[in-house]
Amino acid sequence: MTEVFFTGNRAAAEAAKLVRTQVVAAYPITPQTSAVEYISQFINNGELKANMIRVESEHSALSAVVGASIVGARTFTASSSQGLQLMSEGLYFASGMRLPLVMAIANRTLSMPVNIWADHQDSMVNRDSGWMQIYCANAQEVFDNILQAYKIAEEVLMPAMVCYDGFIVSHVAERMEIIDQEQTDMFLPEPDLTKRPLMDPKNPLQFGEVVYPDWYPDYEYKKHKALLDSPKAIMDVGREYGELFGRSYGMVENYKTDDAEIVFMGLGSLTSTTQWVVNDLRDCGSKVGLSKIRVFRPFPDKEIVEACKNAKVIAVIDRDIGYGTSGMLFPDVTRALYPLASRPKCLNFIIGLGGKDITPETIKNIHETCEKALEGKEVETVNWPDARKYD
């Protein structure tokens, strides 16, 4: 274990090196770029024995790691924003092939208008592509989650995205701990290639078959089931990681939610700010808590219900927007809570789009609206506290 001062991108690159990635394919896009530049340097320094494919597009980046994986290599790729959108066709291709790919996403919004800063639009619009999605609040979590993502993906045979906010996490250096090669090898042995079919002339198989309507739902169900069952692997790996290296992980981190009347929920770095505000509000006597969602796909229904057991108002914070409806985290939370006999009031707050700074004041503003709802006053369901209003 070594203490270091790394950015999120450097932490991602370090993790990709420690897992002994064999093939890396990526295409530059802000704010992901430096992650891949670090890996290029590791390879050219002889620190990592891997082949780097400097592809001509993100579509090809994902396609290339699919090719590498289908002959048995452990792979890494990373992207952001427009790049992830260009991959979108390949996301379904990869998950449908049940390949244990791991991809780092330095979250950035989608054009137009042009904006290179953080929000979750890019990964959220791809939330139903069959990839697991793990969100990180800081560089330490980026490192820990990428290491774990390999173990989880290779266990459940579904690909995983590890998402972290562009610039806020990708480019800010923080004090964190990394584990060494020996520890990594112990935690993550070489992949068991007997677990899945590979392309091999000694055992010729056919991949990418047509499936007709009678059987198609069965295949879809199997993918769905693989994700539904994956929390077991996610929890086991998170626990083991904790036992070995001192930081354990689950699906959701519930903070002071036990007796909370108001529960904030969100993904990524905004949860750190929110946690700070929760402490502040608690000091002032407000019963508030935070549900920091680490794993968004598969969706952690059980943990969300647990977090809301005494809550009267839930503030679902989305750093993304489904135009014409609500944020994209919101419907999943309300769906998870719907079967409950008595449900808390669920409010949605769209904040921090395109890198708009999420300050403690933004969260306190959300809290005020929640207090109003708690008092039984009328409030909007979907709120935009940090946008100017024109109506």
Place this chain on the structure above:
Amino acid sequence: MGKTKIKDLTDEEYLHHGSLACAGCGALLAFRHALKALGPNTITINSTGCMAVIMQMGVPKVPHFHVLFENGPAVMSGVEQALDIMGKRGDTNLLVVVGDGGTADIGMGSLSGAVERGHDFIYLCYDNESYMNTGGQRSGTTPFGAATTTTPVGSVVKGETRPMEMRKDVPEIMIAHGAPYVATASIGYPLDLIDKVKKAATVRGPSYVHVFASCPAGWRSDAKDSVKLAKLAVQTGLIVLFEHENGERTFQHLPKKRKPLREYLELQGRFKHLLDDEDATRELEDYVEGKFKAIEG
């Protein structure tokens, strides 16, 4: 390398019988011959198109991966780099098979990238001059005048209007990339095709083989005429067979005396409307004339 003779050909087939291909499918023949040239130690990547569909339900006897429409070369880049780093490449041939649409149009970026990076693989484009899997729409290689479902014969516009000179000439594009081996072939000349695929396999780096492959369904021709048409395309001079290696180009089956284009056109429904349109047939004849002038110097 010596020229392959019929008696040298293996009796082994690497495609099972009973594929979903139309009778007389030239694309299927192109793949069949290519696999005879390469043998069983071959990994195949096949972009979406007719070939990927007719290979379904276990037709190939070699590993076969039907990928997306535009990403065959990118997937193969990953296969090649993975086998290399894992020390598993050995003598395995890596073959990418894609139609003209997947090559000249939607997959051009992926092909260009993989060739520029210099991956060691063979790319076989079977050119039936249209998007057949989706029912015969026009592609970047559709010849002037040809009727397709998106360039139909109407009362005002009749067939494809883009001149022959502007067709996307993928072999030339590959030569411009500096690909170490580029060849054109036709299913009408299977031994030549086999020689070229064999040569492609011995070359280090990317090699590109562009195979003219008749399609009775799209061309509205008789299944029995598929091989004949693939020969006529060469004999009339519409298609020129060549190899390009080390900066040198050699020609194969170059006709000394070209057959009249009409013999080729009249066997295909897609050209029927051209037969009594002198201007249109002249455009095709001028194209052939110009090409041969350049070749013969």
